[in-house]
Amino acid sequence: MNSIEIKKLSLNFGEVVVLKDLNLTIEKGEFLVLLGASGCGKSTLLNCVAGLLDITDGQIFINGKNVTWDEPAQRGIGMVFQSYALYPQMTVKGNLSFGLKNAGLPKEEIEKRVKHASEILQIESLLDRKPAALSGGQRQRVAIGRALVRDVEVFLFDEPLSNLDAKLRTELRVEIKRLHQKLDNTMIYVTHDQIEAMTLADRIAIMRDGLIQQLDTPKKIYSNPVNKYVAGFIGSPSMNFLKGTILQNNKPIFKLEGGWCESPDLSNYIFQESIKAETQVWLGIRPESVVVGGEAENMPVNFSLEVEVFEPMGADTLVWSQIGGQEFRFMIDGNTSVNVGDRVTVGFDPAHASIFDFDNEERL
Amino acid sequence: MLNYLEKHLPKIVLAPTTIVMIVCMYGFIAWTGLLSLTKSRMMPQWEFVGLDQYVRLFANPRWDVAVDNLFIFLILFIIIALVLGLLLAIFLDQKIRVEGAIRTIYLYPMAISFIVTGTAWKWILNPGLGIEKLFRDLGFAGFEFRWLVDSDMAIYTIVIAAVWQSSGFVMALFLAGLRGVDDNLTKAAKIDGASTVRLYWHIILPLMRPVFFSAIVILTHIAIKSFDLVQALTGGGPGYSSDLPANFMYTFSFNRAQIGMGAASAMIMLFGVLAVLIPYLYSELREKK
Structure with missing residues (x-):
């Protein structure tokens, strides 16, 4: 059964089109992450689902019920905000129970739910404190608790971890994942952080300019991005893009712009459709798919280049260099010593690469 | 010499x-404090009589009216x-x-x-010129609105004019x-199903506490100092029915040759202002610690 169904959703602010003809179906119990750079419309879409923005056109169904014109409180959703948005003059308990009081629930029921939620989130000892007396992580827990007590099918998260420091962010990220496994309800999670997206999501929707670019599992998006934008957005460090031409000479061969001593063989790459000879393309390869040294020499594609800058990151070292005047990054083992100016042989298997059309940047 | 100047220039x-x-x-x-302890009348004279002037002041029915008026004015003016x-x-x-335009208005x-x-407002409320004549x-031949010339109601016309001036x-x-x-607080409250009234009453108004505090302090001192408004609108009349303490002080000091009693009333007003200001300053300075 579908938990959320968005049909042909459009939203304009005056002349400005923010979302256009957007369709999205989310299954029950699914964890969907809306990922994109700021201004791509991901938070706007979440606000539309929550009913905090009136949409221009289209329909929204939650649990099979058309809620397009329902008030936020009647939609069966809970929401967590980036700024926590806790009611500052109420205690934690007051914050948790405010919505239930508005709904006119009996006192014992409110007590029961607040107790249950605070046990799950381990905030029992904080119930009598005001938000000002809590740390960032505790505040966000309370904010999650406020959604939890509502006992709803759908949770909406609007960049909930962006205001926290890196360590706390990692901790709470795991907690949100645990919470999802325990509660098994539908969650929509907005973020601009691709690591959060990769780690949490059942499926990721990458958005750009109010359109969903790709909607798929994290693995699929990572390995088979549909266009150059998605490929560049997912993955850290980001993918290398080499500009060049594909020559068909009974097998596809890549000719790098700016010259390359050998002509690498792309036979291993699975094209979506057969392509014309002399197509201008971007060849994308992730730094972590590049191998070095002896291993590289056995790869269908290999070449040598000069180390320009290297960034040790502990387990790995990221090396920056150039090939034919184009930037190229690759990872080497953190224990290998390198020096600026070293020549290194690198190689990769085209099966792990992504090739995009030069003009429309779609996957080929 | 130059060194000395440099060092002491700010001072x-x-x-x-x-x-x-x-x-x-x-x-x-x-x-003024000293004068209030003397028996000065037309001119200051330095014959001390202790708190005599204060005793006379509080025995004066006109002062009673002025103080009563101040409380009526203060409470109504601030609340409204x-x-x-x-x-x-x-x-x-x-x-x-067009919020900007409305705000300016x-x-x-x-x-x-x-x-x-x-x-x-004297013209607007004047029975022969303003609202009454208009109606x-x-x-509406029987229409009556003559608060300005009614000694029981004159003080309320001052409230009207002062509210008109200060509520913006x-x-x-x-x-x-x-x-x-x-x-996001508003959004969160909407998701929690709060009505607009509950949203303002339980969440937004409690956040306005410091604003209430500042507004009350500012309005209180405007009210206690009020002199010119009364002078222009009612002149304290009819009779002395709409006098405020400041008008009383002016009348007794300069028109009725009772400088001693005028000074005493001025001191009482000063204490009134201080009673409001000191707790305010105390709390303000303490917060900035």
């Missing part, structure tokens, strides 16, 4: 204003200006069009002096406060 530059402040403000406050200013601010905060009375406000000319300012204070409220 030298500030000295004249400091002297003027000490003499003209604190010096004359002290002088606060409620009206808050409502205007809330309505103006609903993302309406409401704030404009603050730019006018109380003398002008008083004179304008009678419209055909209160609105501006509250509007600034409302603009500072995190949008």
Whole structure:
């Protein structure tokens, strides 16, 4: 059964089109992450689902019920905000129970739910404190608790971890994942952080300019991005893009712009459709798919280049260099010593690469 | 020599204003305090009579009227200006069009002096010129609105004029406060199913506490100092029915040759202002620690 169904959703602010003809179906119990750079419309879409923005056109169904014109409180959703948005003059308990009081629930029921939620989130000892007396992580827990007590099918998260420091962010990220496994309800999670997206999501929707670019599992998006934008957005460090031409000479061969001593063989790459000879393309390869040294020499594609800058990151070292005047990054083992100016042989298997059309940047 | 100048220049530059402040403000406050302990009448004379002037002051029925009036004025003025200013601010905060123009219109009375406000309202409320005449000319022959010339109601006309002048300012204070409220709080409350009334009552108004505090302090001292408005609007009349303490002080000091008693009333007013200001300053300075 579908938990959320968005049909042909459009939203304009005056002349400005923010979302256009957007369709999205989310299954029950699914964890969907809306990922994109700021201004791509991901938070706007979440606000539309929550009913905090009136949409221009289209329909929204939650649990099979058309809620397009329902008030936020009647939609069966809970929401967590980036700024926590806790009611500052109420205690934690007051914050948790405010919505239930508005709904006119009996006192014992409110007590029961607040107790249950605070046990799950381990905030029992904080119930009598005001938000000002809590740390960032505790505040966000309370904010999650406020959604939890509502006992709803759908949770909406609007960049909930962006205001926290890196360590706390990692901790709470795991907690949100645990919470999802325990509660098994539908969650929509907005973020601009691709690591959060990769780690949490059942499926990721990458958005750009109010359109969903790709909607798929994290693995699929990572390995088979549909266009150059998605490929560049997912993955850290980001993918290398080499500009060049594909020559068909009974097998596809890549000719790098700016010259390359050998002509690498792309036979291993699975094209979506057969392509014309002399197509201008971007060849994308992730730094972590590049191998070095002896291993590289056995790869269908290999070449040598000069180390320009290297960034040790502990387990790995990221090396920056150039090939034919184009930037190229690759990872080497953190224990290998390198020096600026070293020549290194690198190689990769085209099966792990992504090739995009030069003009429309779609996957080929 | 140059070194000496350099070292003391700030003090030298500030000295004249400091002297003027000490003499003209604190010096004359002290002088007034001393005068209130003498039996001065037309001219100051330095024959001390202890608290006699204060005893006479509180025995004077005219002072009673002025103090009663002050309380009526203070309470009504503050409550009405606060409620009206808050409502205007809330309505103006609903993302309406031409907000800037409307805000200016409401704030404009603050730019006018109380003398002008008083004179304008004197004409508006004058039975032969203003509202009463307007309604009678419209055909409501029996219409009566003569608070200005009714000794029981005259004080309320002062409340009307003062509220008209100050509620726009209160609105501006509250509007600034409302603009500072995190949008997400409103969103969270909507998801929690709070009605607009509950949203404002339980979440937004409690956040406005500091604004209430500032507004009350500012309105209180406007009210206690009120002199020009009364002078222009009613002249304290009919009779002395709409006198405020400041008018009493002026009348007794300069028209009725009772400088001693005038000084005593001035000191009582000073204590009134201090009673409001000191807790305010105390809390303000403590917060900035």
